Structure formats: C-alpha cells, structure tokens
Amino acid sequence: MHKRLMMITFLAAAALGICLIIFNLPEKQSPGNVNNSQTATSSANASPAATTYKSNCVACHGTDLQGKIGPNLTQIGAKLSKEQIYAKIMKGGGGMPSFEGRLSADETASLAKWLSDKT
Numbered sequence: 001m002h003k004r005l006m007m008i009t010f011l012a013a014a015a016l017g018i019c020l021i022i023f024n025l026p027e028k029q030s031p032g033n034v035n036n037s038q039t040a041t042s043s044a045n046a047s048p049a050a051t052t053y054k055s056n057c058v059a060c061h062g063t064d065l066q067g068k069i070g071p072n073l074t075q076i077g078a079k080l081s082k083e084q085i086y087a088k089i090m091k092g093g094g095g096m097p098s099f100e101g102r103l104s105a106d107e108t109a110s111l112a113k114w115l116s117d118k119t
C-alpha cells in the first residue's frame with residue numbers, strides 16, 4: 001500500500017519534472033537571446049575594455065576614471081606603462097583588490113592597453 005503511494009508520487013514528480021524541462025527550456029532561451037542581442041547593440045560603441053572597466057572598476061575609480069576610493073586614472077598612461085597597469089590589475093595591493101582569476105589575461109591586457117592610452 002505504502003509502496004504504491006510512493007511509486008505514484010515518484011511518477012507524478014518525474015512527469016512534472018519532464019514537463020518543466022520541456023516547457024521551460026525554450027522560454028529560458030529566448031530571453032537569454034534577447035539579452036545577448038541587447039548587450040551587443042548597447043555596447044556596440046563602447047570598447048570591450050570600457051565594458052570590463054564599467055563592471056569591475058567603476059565602484060572605486062569612478063564612472064569617468066575621475067577616482068573615488070581609488071586614485072584618478074584619467075592620465076594613468078602618463079604615469080604607468082601598459083605592463084605596470086597589467087600587473088596592478090592582476091596583483092592589486094595598497095587597497096586595490098587583485099583581479100587575478102576574476103578577469104582573464106585577455107581582458108586584463110585589453111583593459112591595461114585601454115588605460116595606458118589615457119594620457
């Protein structure tokens with residue numbers, strides 16, 4: 001008696017699970033696709049480095065590199081080389097967090113290049 005109840009419950013749960021998978025997948029995919037195309041268009045005029053900056057550095061260095069908790073970076077290229085900026089992002093220090101493992105080497109390199117052009 002008990003076993004049969006459990007079997008029925010199990011089958012009902014499995015059926016529900018399958019329904020959820022079947023009906024949810026296409027739904028989940030379409031907003032994802034919409035989002036992707038939106039980000040692609042909205043960031044079309046912003047460089048990938050600027051986007052990386054916006055999502056990782058703005059809180060401390062300000063929306064326009066003007067500085068906040070961290071120093072002003074508007075002319076950082078005059079002070080530090082691309083390599084030094086790369087090292088600073090990777091290693092952090094002096095109140096700046098390390099981005100090693102959070103940003104890829106490629107992202108860090110293009111961000112360092114972008115910042116070293118700010119003179």
Ligand code: HEC
Binds near residue numbers: 099
């Ligand atoms: C939690 C706050 C914080 C975040 C987030 C942060 N920084 Fe910093 N950053 C600092 C602080 C504080 C310093 C000053 C460190 C020092 O004097 O050594 C600094 C220093 C720097 C310097 C050297 C500036 C100089 O004049 O020597 C660079 C370049 C830099 N940050 C780039 C970045 C980039 C690029 C990002 C995003 C990937 C970032 N920072 C994210 C706080 C932050």
